[in-house]
Amino acid sequence: MxxxxxxxxxxxxxxxxxxxxxxxxxxxxxxxxxxxxxxxxxxxxxxxxxxxxxxxxxxxxxxxxxxxxxxxxxxxxxxxxxxxxxxxxxxxxxxxxxxxxxxxxxxxxxxxxxxxxxxxxxxxxxxxxxxxxxxxxxxxPRALPPGITSPAALESGRVTHLHSLDDALRVRGVLDRTPSPRVLIYGAGFIGAETAGILRDAGCRVTLAASSPIPGATAFGAQVAGQLSQAHRDTVDTHFGHALTRLELVESELHAEFTDGRVIAADLAITALGTxxxxxxxxxxxxxxxxxxxxxxxxxxxxxxxxxxxxxxxxxxxxxxxxxxxxxxxxxxxxxxxxLGRADAPGPYRPRALYSAQIHQHLYLAAGHTGRFGNSRAFSTSPLVLTHDRAGRLVGVSGLDSGPDVMALVPRLHTSITPMLTAESDPSTHTP
Ligand SMILES: Cc1cc2nc3c(=O)[nH]c(=O)nc-3n(C[C@H](O)[C@H](O)[C@H](O)COP(=O)(O)OP(=O)(O)OC[C@H]3O[C@@H](n4cnc5c(N)ncnc54)[C@H](O)[C@@H]3O)c2cc1C
The missing domain is CATH 3.50.50.60 (FAD/NAD(P)-binding domain)
Structure with missing residues (x-):
């Protein structure tokens, strides 16, 4: 340089x-x-x-x-x-x-x-x-499409993302003022899914809504999203498969209207549509x-x-x-x-860092590329462990309630997928 x-x-x-x-x-x-x-x-x-x-x-x-x-x-x-x-x-x-x-x-x-x-x-x-x-x-944070949130709802302080410390304090303000607040969370990716459980445990009456019938597939992949959707249904109120069309302030509560015509009343609405x-x-x-x-x-x-x-x-x-x-x-x-000639070239960047989300009673743990970058395969179904491969190499690993199994595969990231495909012959019982 x-x-x-x-x-x-x-x-x-x-x-x-x-x-x-x-x-x-x-x-x-x-x-x-x-x-x-x-x-x-x-x-x-x-x-x-x-x-x-x-x-x-x-x-x-x-x-x-x-x-x-x-x-x-x-x-x-x-x-x-x-x-x-x-x-x-x-x-x-x-x-x-x-x-x-x-x-x-x-x-x-x-x-x-x-x-x-x-x-x-x-x-x-x-x-x-x-x-x-x-x-x-x-x-x-990604915003709701323009025109959905009425100006009065916006100004009420009851509609927020949950991305910054200011957002957190806004949420806390409503929680502090309202006994057993009704919280609508729109979007069930990482932040929406995790926050649903956190606020439910904090005493809120949570409705988790999403436009997709099985939300979270982009964030977690279809198999994990399927299991998490069931966990959401078992734990909080859900309204999946219908998009939010209008968010209004009616007296002092929010009214959220969806494409199926349903209106959900809430004290607080958190939009969680990714970043x-x-x-x-x-x-x-x-x-x-x-x-x-x-x-x-x-x-x-x-x-x-x-x-x-x-x-x-x-x-x-x-x-x-x-x-x-x-x-x-x-x-x-x-x-x-x-x-600058001060160090050896670090080589190409290859993701291998771990990340996790605690969602209701489940722990999602993953490392590397877990999105659409690679092909996803079930390495084990009980517990659920997925490998993600591209061009013959393991590029990611993820799983639900399978922490040790996921961790065991992390050192193999960015090596050949072939030994794992062979081991997959009995995917329901395999322990890495
Ligand atoms: C609610 C929430 C929970 C999350 N939980 C997890 C989790 O459990 N696990 C996980 O792995 N990830 C989690 N994430 C994601 C994680 O926080 C982000 O991926 C991470 O913070 C990204 O790091 P970054 O350095 O790119 O950006 P940030 O950490 O956001 O840092 C960007 C910094 O740049 C500053 N900045 C921006 N523009 C300017 C400017 N023009 N001039 C000067 N400064 C500027 C900002 O103020 C900020 O300090 C979560 C995210 C959110 C919102």
Whole structure:
């Protein structure tokens, strides 16, 4: 990677009013090439799972100046705790904050990146130059189609996503004010399915609704989704197979109308329709990366985590899970180091991180590619263990209530699937 010019983070930090972060005074342009000629400056936008992991990896190299730029409003936090603990009051928001970064971040919001000039434009008006940039800005929740939610319902504070600490506090507000609140969750992928059980255990009367008759197939695959649908039916009220058409505020309660004409009354509606990548201009969404997490379009730009869209042999894929985002962040940092001649090239990124969801009485555990990227096969049906293969290699493993079996297959990820296909001769009894 050619070092265009050397820059360092602004010295003139200013307390942002609490927390460990600092803000940078609005400066027209920050360029320290004359002051620190030998310093290579790596900028990391965002310090969630992927960004913090990238910063940790780069911090081991003193010859590199690493600056994280993090949103003004939020101290970076562990997003996985939003629905599991903060929404129900088990933890306070500050308990979810991530450990302090090794170097003080710039507390500002990146409005735009100029990849030609290798500079980022901050909301404060300042510009910061970079030699290499890692974008780790994550994802945002998918919204309901426009026109479904009435303005009064929107303003009531009773309709929310469950993606941020603010969302969690909104949910908590309704739970605190309302005895045995009626909660409608629309969408039964990871967040919707998991949150249904969490809020039910917290004393809410939960209705889980989804447009698909067997929801969750995209997130979990058809077989797991089938078993989970039954678990939902056994545990909470369900309304599957009908799309939401209208969400209105009638006096102080929400009325949710579906394509079959049914109206469900609720004190709170949580929309859980998955996520989409989120980044500043010029991308404004997904950043396409190669196997070393380098931007396919812009030199010296890398992306990791929920914002990154990968492509393998013509198939695009994106993984938005915590440990995988951490692994991508570290991998992107190693790619940067390799391009600077500071480390060996890390090779192609191959997902192998574990992720899980506790749904009612069931534990879903998976690792690697488990979506449409590969062919799914039942390795065992009792308990349910699925292998996912592509081009003759095991690329993912998943299972329901089969933690040890899934874990046993993880070391075999990205090796030949053939031995597992042979072992599959009696899939109902096989133990890996
Ligand atoms: C409710 C919930 C529960 C979840 N539970 C699990 C789970 O149990 N297991 C699991 O594996 N995954 C879970 N996930 C998914 C997991 O949290 C994400 O995959 C992970 O956080 C992605 O990491 P990331 O670094 O890409 O993005 P994030 O962790 O979201 O970090 C992105 C950071 O970038 C900052 N940022 C964005 N734009 C800008 C900008 N322009 N300027 C400066 N900073 C910016 C954001 O403020 C944020 O701090 C859950 C997600 C949610 C919403």
């Amino acid at each position: 050619p070092t265009r010019r050397s820059t360092s983070p602004p010295e003139d930090h200013r307390s942002a009013g609490g927390g460990h972060c600092q803000a940078v005074r609005p400066l027209p342009h920050i360029d320290r090439s004359s002051a620190m000629p030998d310093t290579t400056h790596v900028l990391v936008i965002g310090a969630g799972a992927a960004g913090a992991a990238a910063v940790r990896e780069l911090a081991q190299h003193e010859e590199i100046t690493t600056t994280a730029i993090i949103d003004t409003e939020t101290t970076p936090y562990n997003r996985t705790l939003v629905n599991k603990a903060v929404a129900t009051g088990l933890l306070e928001p500050h308990h979810a904050h991530l450990p302090v970064l090794s170097a003080p971040p710039v507390r500002d919001r990146v409005q735009a990146v100029d990849p030609q000039e290798q500079t980022v434009h901050l909301r404060s008006g300042a510009r910061v130059d970079y030699d290499a940039l890692i974008v780790a800005t994550g994802s945002v 989409r990548p989120h980044s500043p201009s010029p991308w404004g969404g997904a950043i396409a990366v190669d196997s070393r997490l380098r931007s396919r379009d812009h030199e010296n730009v890398y992306a990791a985590g929920g914002v990154a869209v990968h492509e393998t042999d013509g198939t695009t894929w994106r993984i938005d899970h915590w440990s995988d985002a951490e692994a991508q962040g570290a991998h992107a940092a190693r790619s940067v180091l390799a391009s």
